[in-house]
Amino acid sequence: xxxxxxxxxxxxxxxxxxxxxxxxxxxxxxxxxxxxxxxxxxxxxxxxxxxxxxxxxxxxxxxxxxxxxxxxxxxxxxxxxxxxxxxxxxxxxxxxxxxxxxxxxxxxxxxxxxxxxxxxxxxxxxxxxxxxx
Amino acid sequence: xxxxxxxxxxxxxxxxxxxxxxxxxxxxxxxxxxxxxxxxxxxxxxxxxxxxxxxxxxxxxxxxxxxxxxxxxxxxxxxxxxxxxxxxxxxxxxxxxxxxxxxxxxxxxxxxxxxxxxxxxxxxxxxxxxxxxxxxxxxxxxxxxxxxxxxxxxxxxxxxxxxxxxxxxxxxxxxxxxxxxxxxxxxxx
Numbered sequence: 001x002x003x004x005x006x007x008x009x010x011x012x013x014x015x016x017x018x019x020x021x022x023x024x025x026x027x028x029x030x031x032x033x034x035x036x037x038x039x040x041x042x043x044x045x046x047x048x049x050x051x052x053x054x055x056x057x058x059x060x061x062x063x064x065x066x067x068x069x070x071x072x073x074x075x076x077x078x079x080x081x082x083x084x085x086x087x088x089x090x091x092x093x094x095x096x097x098x099x100x101x102x103x104x105x106x107x108x109x110x111x112x113x114x115x116x117x118x119x120x121x122x123x124x125x126x127x128x129x130x131x132x133x
Numbered sequence: 134x135x136x137x138x139x140x141x142x143x144x145x146x147x148x149x150x151x152x153x154x155x156x157x158x159x160x161x162x163x164x165x166x167x168x169x170x171x172x173x174x175x176x177x178x179x180x181x182x183x184x185x186x187x188x189x190x191x192x193x194x195x196x197x198x199x200x201x202x203x204x205x206x207x208x209x210x211x212x213x214x215x216x217x218x219x220x221x222x223x224x225x226x227x228x229x230x231x232x233x234x235x236x237x238x239x240x241x242x243x244x245x246x247x248x249x250x251x252x253x254x255x256x257x258x259x260x261x262x263x264x265x266x267x268x269x270x271x272x273x274x275x276x277x278x279x280x281x282x283x284x285x286x287x288x289x290x291x292x293x294x295x296x297x298x299x300x301x302x303x304x305x306x307x308x309x310x311x312x313x314x315x316x317x318x319x320x321x322x
Contacts (some may be wrong), residue, residue, distance in 0.1 A: 009150055009151055009152050009153075010152070011152055011154070012152065012155070061155065067158065070158040070240045071154055071155065071158055073236050073239075073240070074154040074157045074158055074236075075154050077212075077236060078153065078154060078157075081211065081212060084211070
């Protein structure tokens with residue numbers, strides 16, 4: 001088993017250098033500043049063109065209120081899943097946890113070594129029955 | 134975390150090194166795949182239902198690149214953005230699967246529920262929770278036609294004005310793939 005750690009790519013907010021609760025005015029202002037900084041006509045740095053494209057895409061996304069709302073929801077979902085995964089890893093590394101069967105806790109799933117067992121495995125969700133699916 | 138290959142056309146595949154949240158909001162369909170213990174039953178030619186399902190889901194992701202948010206469910210539900218489904222295990226928590234799909238459905242995505250069993254929770258509870266997907270949810274039953282789960286899924290789909298198909302993976306894997314493809318086309322309209 002290998003652990004692959006990748007740095008998170010910058011969000012649209014990071015790219016524009018604004019906070020996630022920035023107003024539409026903040027977004028427009030940040031975009032204008034970034035355009036002045038990275039427009040290929042004014043910046044000869046070889047990375048400037050790519051940065052300019054990223055800035056424009058981030059602006060397009062965040063200045064569209066409906067798209068921004070969706071984006072924010074998805075970011076929250078991804079953060080929650082990251083948190084669930086962290087809890088899962090902590091649980092897996094707990095030496096008092098036995099390693100058989102499958103179980104669930106706080107919105108995460110555990111799979112042990114890809115073993116296809118787990119009928120009637122104890123589910124912590126009280127309302128779920130433990131009967132065969 | 135296992136280092137897994139990334140399925141061609143999956144959300145992670147089309148994202149490359151960028152912001153995965155942007156890829157997600159551009160998807161069109163949430164596919165909820167049952168990965169409960171019953172999916173390990175042998176279906177065809179020594180292969181289990183889940184293996185047949187895996188192949189088909191991978192092919193569909195390849196054909197509809199970046200359009201599918203894959204969610205697996207058993208004791209709980211979780212997204213599989215790399216496009217791989219986990220080994221089957223545990224119960225059939227359809228409530229959690231529906232909850233997971235809810236925010237995506239609110240964004241206008243369609244939902245396809247694929248299962249071979251009955252929910253771990255009461256059927257009434259699941260049907261009630263599904264009402265928020267009216268006109269957006271279709272179902273595919275992938276177990277034997279005479280299973281009690283087949284009847285439940287039909288009732289579930291009917292209650293939300295969705296379509297339901299029965300495609301026994303052991304007998305008609307092709308039919309499952311065709312049905313899934315039709316639902317993908319429907320979502321693209």
